[in-house]
Structures are given as structure tokens and as C-alpha cells.
Amino acid sequence: MPDMKIMRVSIDAGRCQGHNRCCLVAPELFEADDEGNAKARGEGIVPAGLEQKARLALANCPEHAVRLTGA
């Protein structure tokens, strides 16, 4: 069970099409791979102060590929 008090982001690779919106809105949390598809940086843990950017990444993804837990 993930600790629900920690906010985490992840990318559903089956949905991501490489729009790159999450990487632009929250570069601290996401990066693009060599094909331009997104992945969460590190373990996807959202540091304090970046919660709003995580929510914006979710809200701006046209493919509903951004996942947010512990929010």
C-alpha cells in the first residue's frame, strides 16, 4: 500500500502520447524520454510546495495520462 499521505505522480505509459504538457508545467516532477514520452522523475514523490504544479500537470494532460495519488 502506498503511503496515502505522500503525494506522488506517475505517467500511464499506455495513454501518454508525448504532448509534453506535464514536463512544461512541472519540469521538477516530469521529464521526457528519448522518444518524447513523459515519465515521472525519480520515485514520483511530490515535494512540499509543488502540489499545485502536480495538479496542473494532471489538468493539462490531453490524454488523461497523468496519475496523482495521495492528493
Place this chain on the structure above:
Amino acid sequence: MDSRTPVEDWAVDFDHFDPQWTSDPYPIWDDLRSRCPVATSQRFEDGAYFPTRYEDVREIAYDSEHFSSRRVIVREHKLPLMPGPPITSDPPEHTPARKLLLPAFAPKEIAKLEERTRAICRSLLDAIGDAAECDGAVDYAQHIPVRVIAHMLGVPEGDGDLFRRWIQKVLIEGVRDPAAAMQAVHEMNAYFNAQIELRRASPGDDLISYLLAADFGGKPLSEAHVLGTLRLLLIAGIDTTWSGIGASLWHLAAHPADRARLVAEPGLLPTAIEEFLRAYSPVTMAREVTKETTLGGCPFKPGGQVLLSFPAANRDPEKFADAGRVLIDRAENPHAAFGLGRHRCLGSNLARLEMTIAIEEWLKRFPVFTVTEGKTTTWSEGTVRGPRLLPITIRR
């Protein structure tokens, strides 16, 4: 342009080449969305469909079982199928054709073009110089993507007029006149065949050389695949971004409060660019119905052409609050300007880079400008929408 039979009822006789649509399509789309929501037309071979709701556009973009990408432009007369992989590819051929190109257009690679793009924009602004009036489309927007894509393909930047003529023939004249489209295709093939010969003799660090050297399942790409992809890169990379830059400039010229705010708060540029992409999305795609289905209460018959309007989807108030208003600080904006699903525009990172730098450099050089009174902004017809004449008065 020839004169067209006027539209009596947009719901059953839509025409995206009608002058009313060309100059201001948004009220037409809003009206259709509230009462259809899928418009139809018999003006195009085998009939055409125009879904106006975001959800229907999304569903079609995701559904390659009923909707094929083999025809990506709605035409009065269908052309013979001419693959331009990956845009015209369906599964399972689509994925390998796309994967081949993705690395070349990933953010990391595209970022390398920033300096060059900035230099192009600055030299165009230098040429406008001290003039009190200029044309934002003719003197500025149209040249930027031509020069960038020529650089990527390793072909002469000075061939821009040729490229723009082909685009005009394929996307506009060719919709009504198949011979014009075919002539442009033959000319493009001849042009690229000559470039291919040059690369075979002496490969370079460009996309043509990259395609010729590609390993595609243990084999080189077929000649038809290389030519199809090169035609695609040329056509898809030019008037689209030219339109995006032009529409952004037009908005700022016509809306002084937004222009002044963006100059005062340059940090808003990223949300402003995404909002211009949403509100003035340049690109409409197409699909061909391959299997009968029903969507939005409308039966889709095999052979029918679907006008897949991401621009109309982006104006759907069910998806976007205040859809008809342009809000340069819109924080939540999951627009579909670059499409949805597996065919997401391959060049989206490049288009965004060009638009951002073009507007940033313009505002630094000419922070105060308006549309010129007494002169008319004209918009392109059909599948790609953007200003083609954009008279601007620069105030100093």
C-alpha cells in the same frame, strides 16, 4: 478561387471552403454544436461528416477500427491513396513508422534548434526595421517554419516559395482539382529524389540522411516510404506553424489589453501560447469511415470522409469553461490542437518552440502594435487556418 454554391443549412450542407467559414468559423461551429452535433455534407466524394463536440472528436481520434487515417484531407474528389507514413498509417503499421521519427522530434532534440530559430526571427525583424507598417504573415510568420524545416531537412532555405506553392496546391487547390494536387506530389517527389541522390553520394546531419540510413526491421526504408515521409514533413511543418504564429500575432494586434499585459508580464507567455493554440488551432485533420458506426446520434457510412476538427473540439464549452473567450492566463488547458491519441502531431515540440520564440522576439522588438485600420486581415481556406495577409501598424 472559383465561386461556390452558397450554404443554405450548415447542418446538412457544410462547406469548410465557404467564405463565411474562412473569415469567422466559430459562430457556425457553436450553432452546429448546440443543434446537431454532427453536421453532414454531400459536397465531398462519398459524403462528409463534421463532428463539433470535443467528446466525439476524441472518440474518433481514438477509434482506428471504424476510422482510418489513410485519407487525412477531406476532398471533393478523392485522390489515389498516397501513403505518407506515419500520418496516413493505421495500426499495426503505424507504430514502427512513428517510432522511427519520434527521437528526432523529442523535446531534447528540438531544444537544439532554439538558437537557430531565434536568429531567424531576429533577422526577419531586422528586415522590418523602422517601417511603420508591415505584414505579420507575409514579412514574418510565413518564413519562420520554412527556414527551420529546410534546416532540418538540409535543403536550401531559399526554396521556400516552392514549398509554399506545393502546399497551396495540395491543401487548397487540390481539394477541388485532383490534377493540381497530383502535379505538386510529382514535383515534390522529383525534388526529393534529387536531394536523396545528393545524400547517397555524401550523407549529412539532416533528416533526409537519417531516413536513408534508417534500420526498419532489419531493412532500409522503401523508396516510397522515404518520399511519403519527406512530403509529410514538408507539408505538415510549414503552413501549420506559420498559421499558429500568425494567429497569435493577430490576436495581440487586435486585443491591446492582452498585448500590453503580455509585454508587462512575459512570464505569461507559456499559458498565452497554449491558449492561442486552443482558441485558434490551425489544424483540422480527416479520417475515412471504414466500418459503419454511430456517434453523436449520427450514422457514419463506410467511405465517408470525416472532417476531424480539433479546432472545433477546442471551442466546446462542455470541455472548456469560457470556451469562446481567449484567456492568456488560462491555467487548465488540456487542448487538442496537436490532436489526440496515437497521431499526436509529431512536430508539436517544434511548433511550440517556433511559436514561443517568434512571439517573444516580436514583443521584445515591437511591444506596441495594432492591426492596420482600413486594411483587411485575410485567412487561409480549408484544412489549415491562419492569417495570410495581416497588415500591422507598429507604434514607436
